[in-house]
Amino acid sequence: MSPFKIRLKFHGDLLFFLGTKTRRETVERALREKTSVKDVIESCGVPHPEVDLILVDGQPLDFHHTLRTDADVDVYPVGSSSTHFEKHRLQVPRIKHFIVDGHLGKLTRNLRLLGFDIAYDRKAHDQQLLSVMESENRALLTRDRRLLMHAVVQTGYSPRSQNAHEQTIEVVRRFDLFDLIAPFTRCLRCNASLQKVAKADVIEKLEPLTKIYYEEFRRCIGCGQIYWAGSHFSKLQERLEEIRAQFSTTDV
Secondary structure: OOOEEEEEEEOHHHHHHOOOOOOOOOEEEEEOOOEEHHHHHHHOOOOHHHEEEEEEOOEEEOOOOEEOOOEEEEEEEOOOOOOOOHHHOOOOOOOOEEEEOOOOHHHHHHHHHOOOEEEEOOOOOHHHHHHHHHHOOOEEEOOOHHHHOOOOOOOEEOOOOOOHHHHHHHHHHHOOOHHHOOOOOEOOOOOOEEEEEOHHHHHHHOOHHHHHHOOOEEEEOOOOOEEOOOHHHHHHHHHHHHHHHHHHHHOO
16 A cells, blocks of 8 residues: 555644644644554544544545545534534533543532532542543543543543642533532532531530531541531632633533
């Protein structure tokens, strides 16, 4: 088979995944055998769950398309400003259930604070993450791009920032979650739902001052952890308002 050349142009924040030397430049790949467009894209460092639209010589195609001759490939992220080819988008725009890798503990806490279903095990290895992701139909959140490139991953996202607050904004925006925020409804410790409970039902487990100053309580249906609006509550509420403010100033 005669050698051929593929020219890839990455749009939007997909430039994040390119090396500093190639960033903002068209990437070229010289090939000697037919190759799927997915494999060529990922050879540039861009995981397939981050790609929402692929145009090969101007035509929308999916990840299975095989490249055999010279071609120009445009690669767009989720949420790109382009309104063309809406029926050919490759990613799910919204998903409400996630699994997070062990390096993103603070992001996990933030998302649970907002009421989202987040599976998390700090010690889980890659195969465990992928297994739970697949069996429970969850989106994978990780900054490990190689993990995102596994063929079994259908939906996922790699936070660009290393700051947990900014990561939370990214995830809420990527998966269109803002109107699904339900704060203080999920256990920060084990992820199970919280239910309102009468003070009398938990009073034996409360500290003396808590018994005196607080009347409203919630209990985790999973691990039994008890929650009330204690000293930590104002800090959590401030964090929540900061997140809401981000959307009120940029998206409304």
